[in-house]
Amino acid sequence: MPPFSSFFSLRRLLVAGALLLTAAAAHAQQVYAYHDPFAHTFSIVARDAKTGDMAVAVQSHWxxxxxxVSWGEAGVGVVATQSFVNKSFGPRGLALLxxxxxxxxxxxxxxATDDGRDVRQVAIVDSKGNVATHTxxxxxxxxxxQQGPQFSVQANMMLNATVWPAMATAYEQNAAQPLPERVLAALDAAQVAGGDIRGRQSAALLVVRGQASNAPWDDRVVDxxxxxxxxPLKELRRLLQLQRAYDHMNAGDLAVEKNDMPTAVREYQAAEKAFPQNxxxxxxxxxxxxNKGQVAEAKKLLLPIFKQEPNWRTLTERLPKVGLLTVSEAELKQILALK
Structure with missing residues (x-):
């Protein structure tokens, strides 16, 4: 057991340590609330000068x-809010725009209204292509x-200081690419340059239209x-490719509704080419x-589908009732009899 005087010396040290921790915690609360996300990351905000579409893309070990991090509204702008994140910057920033x-x-x-501005990183692009960034x-x-014409790249807690310059270079060098692929090229370049010092875990890509439409549910081009x-970046690219395929599927469905079968066939072929495993x-x-009368060609495609998953045969039986399959009764029997 320690001497009486040693006991009180130890107690004084513990009390002093507790006071220091309390003071540090109080100071931390001035700049960072416990419920704020801790999203250290790299991101890009950009506007496509040709289409007016705007994008925000991000990857993080979070x-x-x-x-x-990512916020956007068609005809308004996009926002990336990161580091010690103030999530309100997303909706509030869009409202201000x-x-x-x-x-x-x-x-x-x-x-101006944020006591934690010193630990924030924020980037905004508005619908006119104006850019603003804070680190x-x-x-x-x-x-x-680093800012460029109608874009900004930003990063924090990176392995090295070459990450955001590499992003800017990649974005500018891929000007011929569609906006989604172009911002993903910037993210890829960041990862190659070293990326987040902690590694990688999640990613996101949001693209909104340059002008709002009367159908706001269609104004998010990519989400x-x-x-x-x-x-995560490899998976994000796979998902974008899959969305491209389904965009063709949707266009094909629309063509069927309009009884435009040549267009429907072209769109379905494009979808199949983009994602042949589906x-x-x-x-x-x-x-x-x-439905175009090319039953023999249809049967060639359907046979391996029915073999792989019999439920597609069951679905085929149900299509004539709702007008989605318009073959004769004899042709339907031929299709359903495929083995």
Whole structure:
């Protein structure tokens, strides 16, 4: 057992340590609330000068990063809010843009009311292509950003300071690519340059139209997230390719509604080519051929589908009732008899 005097010396040290911790915690609360996401990451915000579409894309070693960092609204702009994230910067930033503020004016107003501005990193692009970016002086190294014509790249807690310049270079060098592929090229370049010092876990890609339409449910051109994956950028590219295929599927379905079978066949073929492993794309291509009177060609496509998954045969029986399969009764029997 320690001497009496030693006991009180130890107690004084413990009390002093507790006071220091309390003071540190109080200071931390001034800049960071416990409920704010801890999303250290790299991202890009950009506007396509040709189409007006706007994108925000991000990768991080953090679960479901897209639900915290990426925000956008058609005809308004896009926002990336990261580091010690103030999530309100997303909806509030968009509201400020919608009220007529420029990207810089919106950013200035957001930061003016935020005691944690020194640990924030924020980037905004508005519908006119104006850009504004902030990297707080207390963001974890390596941290920084770089702006270019109608885009900004930003990163914090990176392995090295070459990450965001590599992103800017990749984005500019891929100007011929569609906007989604172009911003993904920037993310790929960031990872090659070293990326997040902690590794990788999730990613997101959001693209909104340059002008809002009367159908706001269609104004998000791309809205993809990889919540938890050892190679999130690879998975995000796979999902984008899959969306491209389904875009063709949807166009094919629309053509069928309009009884434009040549267009439907072209769209279904494009979908099948983009994602050949998908049975549904091959199936609807076959059904469209059958409705055009090309039953023999349709049967060639349907046979391996029925063998791989018998439920497609059952579905085929149900299509004539709702007018999605218009073959004769004899032709339907031939199709259902495929072995």
């Amino acid at each position: 679960f479901s990063v897209g639900t915290a 919608k009220s007529g503020k420029t990207a810089q004016q919106a950013l200035d107003e957001l930061l 707080g002086k207390k963001c974890v190294d390596m941290a920084g950003h 993809l997230r990889v919540e938890d994956n050892p190679a 049975l549904e794309m091959r199936y609807w291509h076959a059904i469209t051929l059958a």
